[in-house]
Amino acid sequence: MASIAKGVRGRPRSEAVERSIVEGVLKMIEDGVPLTDLSIERIARTAGVGKATIYRRWSGKEELFVDVMRSLDDPPPELAGESMRGDLTTLLDHVRRRGVNLRSSALLHNVFAQAKSLPKLWDAYQQIVIEPQRRVMLDVLRRGVENGELRADVDLLLANDLIVGPMLARTVLRSDAPLDDDLAERIVDTVLAGLRPPLRPTG
Structure with a gap:
């Protein structure tokens, strides 16, 4: 290490x-x-x-x-790059699996619960865990705008929060909430339903 x-x-x-x-x-x-x-x-x-x-x-x-957090943190998963939806689902499922893992889940709850009393640790958690994943997800969303999978007027920072927020709510705030295998896919599909460009009329 x-x-x-x-x-x-x-x-x-x-x-x-x-x-x-x-x-x-x-x-x-x-x-x-x-x-x-x-x-x-x-x-x-x-x-x-x-x-x-x-x-x-x-x-x-x-x-x-900080080193304890680093020992548990996996790098962002490798993305297929075939579609924005697929890559967002892969990234979000990475968050879900961290919530399922007993150790990383316990550490996550501990860090969130004591963020105010240990501000340096909270800052380190942001840099080590949150920011790398956030950058990757924003890159995927930008690519979605470029290839027409996402509306050009979408606030990408807000879109990121809309996608990640429900998973964080279940992994951090609601310890009793189920983390089903298809949860990431359902969250992504629900959010994208309101963010995709309208279908063009045919004929």
């Missing part, structure tokens, strides 16, 4: 040690421990290392949490 922290010069880094620390944090998050309750002492005790071992790799727990 590539940590963002600076190690002590000349000291060999142990991937196994870093992984045990990250795994310890993830296990506690899965068990429902709030991020604000995860002290360096508690993390060190869970990982079976000394506090100095953690501080050699991360300046504090917020920097450590």
Whole structure:
């Protein structure tokens, strides 16, 4: 795992040690421990290392949490590029699968719940997880305008929110809501029904 922290010069880094620390944090998050309750002492005790071992790799727990988020984040999925609808469905299903995954879902709920108390972590989550996916989706929507799949007057930022919003509502705000396999497809089709150009009369 590539940590963002600076190690002590000349000291060999142990991937196994870093992984045990990250795994310890993830296990506690899965068990429902709030991020604000995860002290360096508690993390060190869970990982079976000394506090100095953690501080050699991360300046504090917020920097450590950034690497924890990075360890769970998958890059945006590869897109077929055959249609705007198909690519939007692929991207949105990536969000759905993150909600289904126990670890990433627990971390997502923790980050959202404590965004105000850990602003640096929230900013990092935006940069690491949200922004890369947002850029890709906006590119797909722009391509949809260019090839006539989407109306030219559509506000693309708003369209992005209309597509992603319902999935975030189910993965973050409504933990009891079902995340069916075809949910991404149904959301995309519902939104696009109001954003596509009107059909031209034939004849």
